[in-house]
Amino acid sequence: MSEGASGTSSGLGSYVRLLRLPGATPLALWGVVGRAPIAMRSIACLLLVSAVTGSLAEAGVVAAAMLLAQGTVSPVLGRAADRHSQRRVLLTACAAHVVGMTMLIVSIVLEAPLPLMVAAAVVTGCTSVSFTSFMRARWAAMVEKGLLRTAYALESMLDDTIFLLGPLLVTLLATAVHPATGLAVCALLTLTGSIAVALHRRSEPTPEPTVGRGPERAIKVPGVWVLMLCYAGMGFQFGAVDVTMIAFAREQSAPGLSGVFLALISVGSLISGAVYGAVNWRLPQARVLSLTTCVLTLGVVPLAFAESSLVMCFLAVLAGVAISPGLIAGSTLMESVCPKGALSEGFSWLTSAGGISIAAGTAVGGRLADVFGSAAAAWAGVGGGFAALVLSLVGQPVLNVARPVAEPTSELAVQEQ
Structure with a gap:
């Protein structure tokens, strides 16, 4: 890494230090x-x-x-x-x-x-x-x-x-x-x-191609697979929750509120993301991923019991609280487990897994909402979050493994050591 602050990087001032870096x-x-x-x-x-x-x-x-x-x-x-x-x-x-x-x-x-x-x-x-x-x-x-x-x-x-x-x-x-x-x-x-x-x-x-062969493939790394599956579970939940909000607004005879509910989820995620990024966490990132997916799953449960639009507004913010921290933990882990020369591919796999599963969650949640109501879509979202939680726990051993390929040795690397 070529630039950065070598001192403490906690507190909201960390954002200022980041943006002060050249470029x-x-x-x-x-x-x-x-x-x-x-x-x-x-x-x-x-x-x-x-x-x-x-x-x-x-x-x-x-x-x-x-x-x-x-x-x-x-x-x-x-x-x-x-x-x-x-x-x-x-x-x-x-x-x-x-x-x-x-x-x-x-x-x-x-x-x-x-x-x-x-x-x-x-x-x-x-x-x-x-x-x-x-x-x-x-x-x-x-x-x-x-x-x-x-x-x-x-x-x-x-x-x-x-x-x-x-x-x-x-x-x-x-x-x-x-x-x-x-x-x-x-x-x-x-x-x-x-x-x-x-x-x-x-x-x-x-x-950074390896001498004599092509660059290491991100998709061959077990930790990348675990993160992809976790993102798929979270994405399924996001899609189902989006449908939950739309269906609930329709049930309340106020379809225009669906946009408000969805915006409030983003507000909860935005606030928690700002706080999470400012704190210098001591827990291993693999454990943080499990904790955030647990909170993410629990945060969706109350959506199945909401009875008024005002209550849903409050619950929507809570449902979004763990989104950014979970995705940040996943990104940090990807940087740790993925070969350095395959990061663009690795992050693309996460994006694809999340995007396709959002579509699946939307389809399943929409079908359930049409037949059983918004609560059923919410429970589908809980199922997706629970799957992500289980996968993050089962995958702890591979998520805690260091980068799978050695960094290329250079004069700069020797000096940094």
Whole structure:
């Protein structure tokens, strides 16, 4: 790690110390620009397709195709970044993404047959890098371990902020300007953020192929598998809880409150993430992951017993309290167990596992809510959280193992020792 504060890194001042590092503030800001479409792209697609075709079913198919394509291909792009550099992958992918997004917008506006819209959505998803994963790999390359937890906490808070404001922005653009504006802005943000981050050389992770063979694969590391499965359990819970909030608002004859409930979950996560990143935790991160998944699971249980909108507002904040700490602990563990030259791939696997399981949790929770009510969806979320908890406990031995490959020896490494 080349930069960082070597002293204490606890307290809210740790964020100030982090952002004072050369290049840290521009990296954080451009990272927000590049990944803002994560919270906007699928909603913008739903709004445009439904506005043009009048079919929510077709809109759901197109949006799902885009998300599934992204979840499937992002680890491949992460692997390419580890082998050939993030800069090359970001610049190539963002150019292809603009082409794919243009095809998607044109096909929808011209009311092309559904298979053509789906094909354009797949191209768009396949060219969408896991920006969050790339950013975490960059922080790991840029700061020392003492500030790495704070960097991941900052990333988590920025993600929460994006998911608070992104849907509001894209909805405003689609309704006040034109239904296609949301997707067009997503393409512009992806292009701008990708180029800016790609040119941020200070944080560029260095490809580190092993002599005589290719770089170590993240997917071959047992600890990576445990983290992927934990993220899958948490993602399933997130999807089910989202449906719980929407279904509960409908049951209260106030569908507009669903957005408020979902925003309050992000508020709880944002506050806890800020506090978590400011505390210098002494517990092993593997144990912290188990503790946070336990709190995450217990926090969803009360949602099944809510009887009023006011109570649900309070419970929504509580349900979000453990989200950021759990994801931060997972990111910190990934940096510890994953081969240094495969971090972009490793973080991409986490993002894919979480994203695909969110879709699964949404589908299962929606089915249960339609048949049995919002409480059933909440219990499905509890099941996902419990699975993550069990996996984190069973996986303690491999999560506590040090990095699986030795760091390359160099004059700088010898001097640091």
